[in-house]
Amino acid sequence: MNKEKISKRTAKADETKRKIYESADQLFKKHGFDNVSVDSIVEKAGVSKGCFYVYFDSKNALITTLIADFVDTIDLDYKSYLESFPPGTMASDILFSFVEKMVNTIACTLGYDLIKMLYEAQISRTVNTEAVMGYNRKLYQVFSSIISQGIKQGDFRTDISVDTITKHCIMAMRGLTYEWCIRYPYFDLNDQSLQHFEILLNGIKKQKAPA
Amino acid sequence: MNKEKISKRTAKADETKRKIYESADQLFKKHGFDNVSVDSIVEKAGVSKGCFYVYFDSKNALITTLIADFVDTIDLDYKSYLESFPPGTMASDILFSFVEKMVNTIACTLGYDLIKMLYEAQISRTVNTEAVMGYNRKLYQVFSSIISQGIKQGDFRTDISVDTITKHCIMAMRGLTYEWCIRYPYFDLNDQSLQHFEILLNGIKKQKAPA
């Protein structure tokens, strides 16, 4: 009976959750993830600590929610970037451009602190990062369509499924990003990613007809 | 004047450090990294908490020391494994066997808990993991010699340096391991690694003479 009802009570609850979320967002942007405590978030939001844990399972969970919301925007941007290529463009060219686009987003738009936090959250597994690593993430569709195109153009191998190649590519990108995180700032994500994908792409392309 | 002197004092200090190290090792093996507090370690070792922080910078630092010690043993094992191949074996065959060997070591000998802890420690960067990720790690030499052999045998590309290929291979292995950590247990490290290296190796091999 009490489903979907916007009562005075639920309205207040939504407002409380929003206040916590906004306060955290502002504090994180100002001081960085590592320098903001739950205490400072709830103080700014004007609620108690226990209240925080009603709406978020953990500090990491809140951070991951923030990131997941961002990822959604990012993936939409990726999608429109992909659609900006004129039909008939070689898939391998698109792939390289797209890798550069991703690298730029990771290193510049999102930035080291945020990405490091996300990768830490992912591996600590104290929080559900499905939105970022789930195979239904829009990013997989974007990659998938590039690979499909390469196969249609007769340039890519056909003995491995589109789905499999897609997963290996995204895993490689994640691996590169992890390496960037642990070696920062002594690792040029752009150079290394392009070099790595040159090798990987070479392994995905159909071999030239043997003699 | 007081360098390298084994006095009653330094002997006791060494003994104290060893006690902490051993106590931690035993407790970690028994309860897992996540379920052992610094308090419980110092209690078992019979020293104070402050004393712990004289010998180890953090709990993570102690864990990483334990892991680094283990890694040393592992790398020696890798080296002797490599030397067990008869001269003239194809480098690409060695590479695949070696990947399987590494996967087995990671998943079975070391195990999920330990690897997850290491990867968390690496990315949190609250501790120096040079021993594991430093380019002077023995593992790089082992990989390097496989790649060199492939080039000598005329099977691998020569337009990228041995050093570069080595780094990309190890980074790929690290990426696979990271993926295993975040998707455990729904990710078959063995299958995925072999499949991934099939692609990567394909990209490293010299193309068959074009028609």
Add this chain to the structure above:
DNA sequence: TAAAGTCACTAACTATAGTCAATATATGAT
């Protein structure tokens, strides 16, 4: 509209990593 029930919220609590000023003890010089 009054009682019963549900839900948002509080604040004091625990657990645990890490710090630091004070203390105890070994060593070296006179």
Add this chain to the structure above:
DNA sequence: ATCATATATTGACTATAGTTAGTGACTTTA
């Protein structure tokens, strides 16, 4: 032997994430 110095060690302290029993406000039901 005695004192001064260096160093190993202590334990009470802070900081911070997360828990929980309790309270009061809102909603439903009779």
